[in-house]
Amino acid sequence: MEMMSCYDLHSHSTASDGTLTPTELVSRAVTAGVDVLALTDHDTLDGYAEAGRAAAAEDIRLLAGVEVSVVWKNMTIHVLGLNVDPESQILLGGLRGLLAFRDRRAEEIAHKLEKAGIPGALAGAAAYRRGRILSRTHFAHFLHEHGHAASLRDVFKRYLVKGKPGYVRGQWAPMNEALGWIIEAGGLPVIAHPARYGLTRTKLARLIAEFREAGGVGLEVVSGSHSRDETLHMAALSREHKLFASAGSDYHGPEKPWVNLGRLRPLPNGCTPIWEADGWPHVA
Numbered sequence: 001m002e003m004m005s006c007y008d009l010h011s012h013s014t015a016s017d018g019t020l021t022p023t024e025l026v027s028r029a030v031t032a033g034v035d036v037l038a039l040t041d042h043d044t045l046d047g048y049a050e051a052g053r054a055a056a057a058e059d060i061r062l063l064a065g066v067e068v069s070v071v072w073k074n075m076t077i078h079v080l081g082l083n084v085d086p087e088s089q090i091l092l093g094g095l096r097g098l099l100a101f102r103d104r105r106a107e108e109i110a111h112k113l114e115k116a117g118i119p120g121a122l123a124g125a126a127a128y129r130r131g132r133i134l135s136r137t138h139f140a141h142f143l144h145e146h147g148h149a150a151s152l153r154d155v156f157k158r159y160l161v162k163g164k165p166g167y168v169r170g171q172w173a174p175m176n177e178a179l180g181w182i183i184e185a186g187g188l189p190v191i192a193h194p195a196r197y198g199l200t201r202t203k204l205a206r207l208i209a210e211f212r213e214a215g216g217v218g219l220e221v222v223s224g225s226h227s228r229d230e231t232l233h234m235a236a237l238s239r240e241h242k243l244f245a246s247a248g249s250d251y252h253g254p255e256k257p258w259v260n261l262g263r264l265r266p267l268p269n270g271c272t273p274i275w276e277a278d279g280w281p282h283v284a
Helices: 022-031 048-056 089-115 121-126 136-145 152-160 175-184 201-213 228-240
Strands: 036-039 061-072 075-082 188-191 218-223 244-248
Touching (some): 022 036, 022 048, 048 061, 061 089, 075 175, 089 175, 136 152, 175 188, 188 201, 188 244, 218 228
Parallel strands (some): 036 061, 188 218
Antiparallel strands (some): 075 188
């Protein structure tokens, strides 16, 4: 039955900063027992066609999705667009603008790192890229592999966050604009991994209120990066603000074995799953 299905509605491939190709990602999801998978690469739908071909040959339902980079109160928030039309020209046009900024940001990161005594970062990061996007994660791999930090997490702390040598402020889409793209594409907007932003309860409530006002419908209650207590807190917020609850691993690849496809806590009691929302693709 549908309600017994295993949903993983947040995953990444080599089309953005994941390490598995879309085909490999679908295969791994099938092996992990996932029944419904959303491919939600950062600011791109480039991986969906390949993933769709792979899913058609497997016993799995694939949803077109995207993780849109949004600016809110001068900070970066990620919004998932679930079950979008991958051919929506409004959505694709908006994403092209974000990709253009990503290109400019990569050049600026490399320039700043060179000024800090680390030459060759642009070409070095590009060596780790397998898709269109050159992300901070690719720079992190370069810096880690070349001995500038003990781990990928350490790279971000030492080089790529505010106040550090390789930091470049995000110039992303405003909340209303980004949600407009998703809604025009027939998708369901969901705040991704809300506990990761380090917001106070007051600021998080303000974010959710503005998100709802802009047309947002869901909160990622269960995430690969949420603790049990964070999951319960997000569940309470989803009920309080009458948002649908989503669940996704935020899987990027096997390099992080503590985050795996389909390995998710169940939605807490009282939550209304996003897959019960109007507009969700149901099958007979």
